[in-house]
Structures are given as C-alpha cells and as structure tokens.
Amino acid sequence: MIRRLTIDVPRILLGLLFLVAAVDGFTWMLTGQRLIHPPTSAAGLRFEDGLKESGFIWPLMKTIDLVAGLCLLFNRFPALALLFLLPIITVIILFHLVLNPGGIPVAAVLAVLTGMLLFGYRDRYLPLLR
Template sequence: MRNILLVTVPRVLLGLIFLVSAVDGFWWLATGAHLIHPPTSERGLVFEAGLQNAGFFWPLLKVVNLTGALSLLLNIVPAFGLALLAPVMAVIVLFHLAINPQGLPVAIILVVLGGLLVWAYRDRYAALFR
C-alpha cells in the first residue's frame, strides 16, 4: 500500500500532467490553438511565445514531455523519464516563481510529485553522485 501511495500515484499523476502538456503542445503545432491554457500573465505569454517562435524548441520540449510522460505512465524506465522531465519541471517552477505567480499551485504539485519520485528512485540516481 505504501508503494502505491508514494510511488505509483505520483508517477501516474506526473505522467498525466506531462502527457496533457505534450498533447496540447502538439495540438498547438498543428492548429496554432491550445486545447488547454491556464491563466497566464502578460510576461508569461511573451515567454511562451518566444519558446514557440524559436522554431525548434517547442517541438523538442513536447517530445521530451511525451517521452517522459510515457515512461512514467507505462512504468518503463521511470527513473529515466523523471530525469528527462526534471529540467522541464525546474523551468516551470522558476517560471511560476518569477513571471506567473498565479500558477504556483501547479509548481508546488510538480515539486511534491517529483520529490516523491526522486526519493523513490534514489538508488538509481546514486551512481551519478559517486
């Protein structure tokens, strides 16, 4: 039961968050419109537009989101999926701290879910710090 609460639930929730992000991002690439777009400050919209208009970055970001999400959801090398998503989560948290504070609840959810999974997979990351 403990494994389900501390590993499976955070893994599935984080996977779903990033799967929705990837689908929305690919939808934007195909149509120029978002399926889901939470409230974003003016500066946040400018930042997002910069990422989208860079040409290469938005598709790369969405492929990373999708790869990490599927890794977590399918429980196939989930520690690797989390490692792929960690830099994305760091940027999301900093984005909400610095530019878009109304999104801080989402940032806190990412920190909690990611932190639980880092702890659960700590043995797989240990070799990186030796």
C-alpha cells in the same frame, strides 16, 4: 501499500500531466489552437511565445513531455524519464515563481510529486552522484 502512495501515484499523476501537456503542445503546433487555456500573466505569455517562435525548443520540449510521460504512465524506465523531465520541471517551477505567480499552486504540486519520485528512485540515482 507505501510504494503505491510514494511512487506509483506520483508517477501516474506526473505521466498524465506531461502527456496532456504534450498533446496540448502538439495541437498548437498542428492547428495554432490550444486545448488548455491556463491563466497566464503577460510576462509569462511573452516567455511562452519566445519558446514557440524559436522553432526548435517548443517541439523538443513537447517531444520529451510525450515520451517521458508515456514512460512514466507505463512504468517503463521511469527513473530515466524523470531525469529527462527534470530540466523542464525546473523551468516550469521557476516560470511560475518569477513570471506567473498565479500558477504557484501548480508549481508546488509539481515540486512535491517530483520530490516524491526522486526520493522513491533514490537508489537508482546514487551511482550518478559517486
């Protein structure tokens, strides 16, 4: 029961979140239209536009979102999937703290879910820290 609350629930929620983000990102790349329109500040929109206009960062991020989100959802290499997502999660949290304060609640939920998974998979990460 404790494993379900501390690992399975955050794993599934993060998997769903990143799967939806990937679908939204690929939809934008294919059609120029977004499925989700979260409230974003002007500075946040400029940052996002820069990622999209770079030509490779946005597709790379959305590919990582898709693959890692599916790995989390299907419980296939979840600790590795989380490691691939950590740089993206860090940027998302800093993005909301610095450029888009309206999204701080989303960043807080993301930080808590990530922290729970990092703690839950700590035995898998310990060899990396030696």
